Amino acid sequence: MAEIIDGKAIAQLVRQKLAEQVEVLKTKSIVPGLTVIIVGDDPASQIYVRNKERAAQKVGIAHQTIRLAADVTEASLLTIIKKLNQDDQVDAILVQSPLPNHLNEQLVQETISPEKDVDGFNPINIGKLYANRHEYYPVANTPKGVMTLLMAHHVPLRGKLAVVVGRSILVGKPMLSLLEAANASVALLHRYTPDDLRRSLLKQADIVIVGTGIPGLVVGDDLKSGATVIDVGINRLSDGQLVGDVDFASAQAVAGAITPVPGGVGPMTIATLLQTTVELAAQHHQIELADKWQII
Amino acid sequence: MAEIIDGKAIAQLVRQKLAEQVEVLKTKSIVPGLTVIIVGDDPASQIYVRNKERAAQKVGIAHQTIRLAADVTEASLLTIIKKLNQDDQVDAILVQSPLPNHLNEQLVQETISPEKDVDGFNPINIGKLYANRHEYYPVANTPKGVMTLLMAHHVPLRGKLAVVVGRSILVGKPMLSLLEAANASVALLHRYTPDDLRRSLLKQADIVIVGTGIPGLVVGDDLKSGATVIDVGINRLSDGQLVGDVDFASAQAVAGAITPVPGGVGPMTIATLLQTTVELAAQHHQIELADKWQII
Secondary structure, X not given: OOEEOOHHHHHHHHHHHHHHHHHHHHHOOOOOEEEEEEEOOXXXXXHHHHHHHHHHHHHOOEEEEEEEOOOOOHHHHHHHHHHHHHOOOOOEEEEOOOOOOOOOHHHHHHHOOHHHEOOXXXXXXXXXXXXXXXXXOOXXXXXXXXXXXXXXXXXXXXOOEEEEEOOOOOOHHHXXXXXHHOOOEEEEEOOOOOHHHHHXXXXXXXXXXXXXXXXXXXXXXXXXXXXXXXXXXXEEOOOOOEEOOEOHHHHHOOOOEEOOOOXXXXXXXXXXXHHHHHHHHHHHOOOOOOOOOOOO | OOEEOOHHHHHHHHHHHHXXXXXXXXXXXXXXXXXXXXXXXXXXXHHHHHHHHXXXXXXXXXXXXXXXXXXXXXXXXXXXXXXHHXXXXXXXXXXXXXXXXXXXXXXXXXXXXXXXXXXXXXXXXXXXXXXXXXXXXXXXXXXXXXXXXXXXXXXXXXXXXXXXXXXXXXXXXXXXXHHHHOOOEEEEEOOOOOHHHHHHHHHHOOEEEEOOOOOOOEOHHHOOOOOEEEEOOOEEOOOOOEEOOEOHHHHHOOOOEEOOOOOOOHHHHHHHHHHHHHHHHHHHOOOOOOOOOOOO
């Protein structure tokens, strides 16, 4: 039976470590500042933003939420972002997705200064990650949180085969880059990958990362014995049950270690967002913090 | 026996097509302008720059070479680049590698405006490629030229397995992104990939791209029958012979199609540089040219 990778417990360790780092920054009169912009009143987004607020407060980050009407003009939104870019109290800016259709999400994201781009969505930060630059830059928090899970479980990466299923620019692609930067051999599969090719590659993989939105896409029979399996999917079934993209029961019997859904990758995302906020604040004030991806 | 992918002939077709496009631009009073900056007097670079000059002239591109002394200061070099960024006659800027050690190559490359970054080395252009943005941006010319070779030979990519050996930001990584954007399933291998894993993945690959600088790294036995093999390596052996990273004789017996060295990828790089120059000029003047990667 696979070891369970407990995202909740590891996220708790991350938050503890962050609270300590925030204390150190306070002795230098620095309070990391995160500003979240939310447009409209999508209930799921409202809950998510409130959770971010509460989590930020707990570790001592100054959190500000800017709530805008659903019909805000693009020009007004961009003006607000540009002011935040200039605001010395703001270290990190996040615009909550999804945005109403009349707003160009790409343009909105790119207006955020790369130095305050806490989601790591700006192409310049994506490019630096892909090039594996030896400098600090923000990286998308979900895959960055997955790296923390792998590090916390001391999963060997160098030379190993990591197969990433799903190629979104929020999860799959930055995940691939982070694994490659850790010297794993990497493969990226997606909707056009035939089933037999996906299965054959998964069977060889030491590390499997799945983020597709397809419940149960990966089953135990697909896996190599002892593989580490990270399930980024969160799907709500018609009976209300929350499941991942991996069939947990069958996978657990074959894998060496596996994340549950819920309680695996999910809890890491907000903790890692706070981590990136603290890192951006430290960067902004030119203070050396812990190594990249080595929060715990 | 594998079909030979004749880079010289395909580069010739590209140049013909470019000469036609340049004619069309001239009817609108536009002459694409490429400026190459060369620092010092490295003989190999001098030859390479002269070849670029001659090739540019032949297709009707206005070519300018700026020759700087080996001891030019970084500040002077950056000032020259900034002036070129502002110069409306200059559509494309290239700084010839390698630079003397006292110059920060990364900083120099990033000072080139992303809109004139004919090598596609600026992180913002790398990020756009990785994100597969639906807009025009320059891409590193060697992997872009490889895509032209694959297109010219109608090599199926969608759903196929493409294995890229070598992860440089000039070749391997943009190659991976271009193949993935064409809906291939992709794997990236490198110096930390164990031999047995490399061989096992190569054996499954429909498309193999090798750019490592290791002569004969890939041999016929490594390949799947009928695979398309693209050899980006150029190595000079002690006896003066030029060879690639693939053992041509044994690979040719197994592959379906293969590039020779010399005469495969090599001739495409300058032709593709000129292609990117014309594309940047068209982009600059907001003129619609051919589809991305579809020059011939």
